[in-house]
Amino acid sequence: MNPVKNNQPPSYRGRFAPSPTGPLHFGSLVAALGSYLDARANHGEWLVRMEDLDQTREIKGSADEILRTLDRFGFKWEGEIIRQSRRTDAYAHALNVLNRDDLAYPCGCTRKEINIAARPGIESAAYPGTCRQGLRAGRKERAIRLRTFDNPSGFEDLIQGEVTQNLASDIGDFIIRRADGYHAYQLAVVVDDAWQDITHIVRGADLLLSTPRQIHLQQLLELPTPVYAHLPLAVDANGRKLSKQYKDAPVENRHPLPALLQALHHLGQPLPDERPTGIDDFWDWAISNWQLENVPAKPTLQPH
Template identity: 45%
Template sequence: MGPPPITLESAKPYIGRFAPSPSGPLHFGSLVCALGSFLDARAHGGHWLLRMEDLDPPREAPGAAARILSALEAHGLHWHGTVKWQSKRTPLYEDTLQQLRKQGLLYPCYCSRNQIRQSGGHNNSRCRTVNPGKGTCALRLVCAGGEELFLDIWHGEQRQYIRDDTLLKRRDGLYAYQLAVVVDDISLGITHVVRGADLLETTGAQIRLFGALSAAPPVFGHLPLVMGPGGRQKLSKQNRAPAVDNANAAGNLCTALAFLGFHVPASLAQEMPETILNWAATHWQRHQVDRHNRQLH
């Protein structure tokens, strides 16, 4: 059994963030997420940081990072401070692995994906049984078992069973998403994580890692996903979702606000992005957000 549910609000000043990966340009689904996190931070008098999650070079698209930054600026979504690049923060990730190793919470894993799939999951005892102990290895956190409880801003109380030991470093030597995102959120003092609902199921494992690092987790809120044709998959870079048209920033913002559940005056579509965002920040109410994933109509 995990700890009691985490309260929704933090006593610290609000620090939020948007953390895209440069695997493609900013599409409409990403714009909805960026807008929601931006407005929640602004409406609560907080700071909104931008972190580029560029830790997986094989998945990066040439020029994508610059296009994402340009699109955010065109839509008036200006961040505080400088862009944080994960590729420049690897010493911090390595130091964290050393810390976990000293605590006895890190172990090498030689299991293939097929072995993990056939065994029905992954934990330390099973890994010790099947590991040959040769060749390149991944690194995993000893954490499987028990539940993590937390309150999501839009989805309420969540109970997530931690079935697997979390992957922190891949066999190809790249740092895993779960490690980098938690270490960065701790380092940057993030108090609120507002992101897409596709990441809701990863939250319990992240909270478990926050605990292993003796850090309080942020408040989490998961926004609705914009679904693609047929409604079976979310719009994504992997599914070649088209880039937002920067020349239609006002229209894009109004459409994104409507998708989130806000009744936008028709006249706003003729205004500059800054005017639209000022209106939206004034009218932002969390309870108005429609949390259901759906297609854009």
């Protein structure tokens, strides 16, 4: 059963949207903590959404493990947990709207062909628009791409400052339904944020350059654009982002307080003069002393 929608949009509604590809690690804890503290300090709501759209990457049982960890760390969320795997009809509807308005088109290119056609020898090049005017003879549809336009697209991030991209030249027409049939992250997250009335998105800076694409989709679908704040990533000694992809160590469930204090320090917040006696004391201190303007744009060294 889906939660009842309120006709009056909230003044602040944030969210944490992990992918169930492994246990919660420190980088994810930082994202959860930052989004939670900003919501609670602004007397807002905080939701949790499982971004499990790509079933090929999901690790069985990890979604429940992430929720148990959040609970043990004292996070409290509103409403039921929305799972993207159950929202495919909504993404298909949005895709139909874009197709109807000629804002999307089928693409038959492989990744290798795109790289060769755009900039030989350079990976991750902008899509050159090969299929923009229609599929070439003998080619079958692989993915569906969204049209981009040759003009600057930007927004003011509350932490990172002004961010500007020209989507047409920097990214090119990007995929909104993949060759394997899954709807792409960019489309799904935009549809879900609007459906859940999300007003503020506080998340890791690894998604900073995805935001202009999401704003472009919001505009084409006539959806509201939330306020964005991108937190500094948690990195190792070599500057690599901590990630489940690299099997970085999960946070310690049995003793959450040290990890919470470390994450609070990472976010540039003051630490209490005396160590909190428990989780409730930590949350009282952290919420009442939260200052988004103190969050650094770049990672800082962690205490040992």
